[in-house]
Amino acid sequence: MENTDPAPPGRTAFADRALTAYLETLPLPRARLGGGAGDWRVEEVGDGNVNFVYRVLGPSGSVCVKQAPPYVRVAGESWPLTPERVVHEYRALEEHGRAAPGALPAPLHLDRDRHLLVMEYVEDHTVLRHRLGRGALHPGLGEQVGDYLARTLFATSDLALPAADKRALVAEFELNTEMCRIMEDMVFTEIYRDFHRNSWTSPELDAEVAAVRADTCVLIAAARLKDRYLTSRQALLHGDLHTGSVMVGATGSRVFDHEFACFGPMGFDVGGFLAHLLIAYFAADGRRGTPSPPEDEQQAWLLDQVEQTWDVFRERFLALWRSSGRGDSYPAALFADARGAAALEAERGAYLDRVLCDSVGFCGAELMRRLIGFARPADLTGITDPGARAACERAALRLARSLLVDASGHRSVRDVTDAARHARTG
């Protein structure tokens, strides 16, 4: 989760000494750190809103400790939240990590009683959103995230898994109910009503927000996507894949913060990530202050990353299906001869067309809720001039609506980037 309030200072779950003494008892973290507790230093890593996150530095390396209090950290005990979220985060790190080693921090230890996990500390990486907010690019981004999406979503789907293994995983992640509820409420429901946590650039966008809430095509599309989030168990999702859940560095990208992990429609992850690239695209205009018709270099690059993310996701997913489609769905044995193989190959394309349609819809839903809901991203809230902010948000709202209400009309990712350009120029 993200919001724009700064984290209150000084709230910590652990005395440093207690944490290092505890880590000394854990073989994997101890080995990474080197030396003993006396050689280790603890730093709180400040910018998460929900949990306590620490970096612990030792002579040979660092580990990252994430501890989930039974509430939202920045809100305190007034906003209770199950600490079990950390268990699902850890398990998702394991399942996704197996599918895409190196694309996320390596999980090192889970403590179910203390609601705490230890993972690899990712050195020399920056949260992608911060980087984009400074106008920077990260070469290879779409390729890296598209690859992560293909590997993790394929590996946890019925295309890869025997049904018995898949059903056991579904049963396990079904228990991440409270975190799913946050998405059900925040993404698909609260923004379409009068709700105390909603916020938008007011009064500039008041009329637009009123229009969204009165727009029955938008309401129905959002409700239909909510139904899909509630009823589909297609793959194990990251569940909150935005540009604040990706760190980038010289060696690539790392995806983290899997506390919303659940089984759901693949398009929820794919579309969610695309939405945040598109937010950065519109926000770039807001930062410049004046509407400037030609796209800047970052904007052109961002749309290119939208296309790259989808194209790489699609190609790698297809390649994995061809080479490793050993799950119970689309049983390979039925399509063994040449005609069968050709028919299955065509169906693979149709399957990914359906994932694209879902992705476009969820992208629209995510854009919408990040523009007028509770968790507005720093890309937008960091634009100090309300007029400039409203102008770029208005353009993004136009895109959000078109993706939401006409998801199936966008038959390729090129249709999405075209629609973004079109929305930007009014």
Add this chain to the structure above:
Amino acid sequence: MENTDPAPPGRTAFADRALTAYLETLPLPRARLGGGAGDWRVEEVGDGNVNFVYRVLGPSGSVCVKQAPPYVRVAGESWPLTPERVVHEYRALEEHGRAAPGALPAPLHLDRDRHLLVMEYVEDHTVLRHRLGRGALHPGLGEQVGDYLARTLFATSDLALPAADKRALVAEFELNTEMCRIMEDMVFTEIYRDFHRNSWTSPELDAEVAAVRADTCVLIAAARLKDRYLTSRQALLHGDLHTGSVMVGATGSRVFDHEFACFGPMGFDVGGFLAHLLIAYFAADGRRGTPSPPEDEQQAWLLDQVEQTWDVFRERFLALWRSSGRGDSYPAALFADARGAAALEAERGAYLDRVLCDSVGFCGAELMRRLIGFARPADLTGITDPGARAACERAALRLARSLLVDASGHRSVRDVTDAARHARTG
């Protein structure tokens, strides 16, 4: 499950005395039976294939005891099967029973250690398939089963349930993996390959079976439906709703044998039941021996029941949604004003159109597997003349294919009954 082998005699799980002594310890069953163990008589109820089923008669009434051995009863220990199935059957009786009281036997007791359940014994009812096989009608059938489907599928969907309750139920029924696996294999996979348990009217239908297996449109459609069965968690299904899972009597219909219960697409239950009405429709020709162009009274009635089942399902489901749509999906609060209400009402229709499309596809898949797979129903296997049997099966196969490969082309239930008439007359 059904097959055509007779049950081996004399295999019982319980000595009668042990069973009555056991029942005496259970308050609800004891109260139903009246008197004490010495007054009770045990009869084995013979025609199930998978479990031991007993009727226990007492001075005030009867109860039915169903015990699941760790194997398939008629096959013995050579075909192991989890005895946990009885737990899911009992829980489904509870969940569906709450939604549609009176439409299924009342659950009275579950013994998780003995893998045994006790339920109401339904007096003076006949298994629907037997009745249909004798050419009989049961007035009100479609209305009764349509009502059962509407109530149970609505009540266990996200339209009725808060997401937290629904997710807990999904997690629970996800564990009925072994029973689901039987459906995954038998309905969607084995019949399309050379598999030792497949059987059909041979050699008469050999060419048709070869054609089905070479028909990539059929294979892809079946695989896509399997994927839907594996990934959709729309509602708690009966999971094996055929005419052998319905008893009919003067007071109506009772649905039983919920051991395949799992969360899945609503159309799996709806289409499954329609398939068995259609099997009876084609089988009526086979029983007569000669192809006789005009439909007989039962056949006309059967197609009417296909329409009734769907129409009643649809209307009651819509009525329940309007009156009791308090689940997290399609949140009522978003559609409170007149324009919102009208849009939601249109979307309800679209939702049911999607359920119809699923139902038509699953109906085709179920028809197919009952014609050329392991579990051929008595309607067909009871036709002694192979030529007559093959002729009606050939007609049913034509329908199966058209429903499978062009589910969305059947835009109303009338299109389905028209297609059945068309397939019958070649």
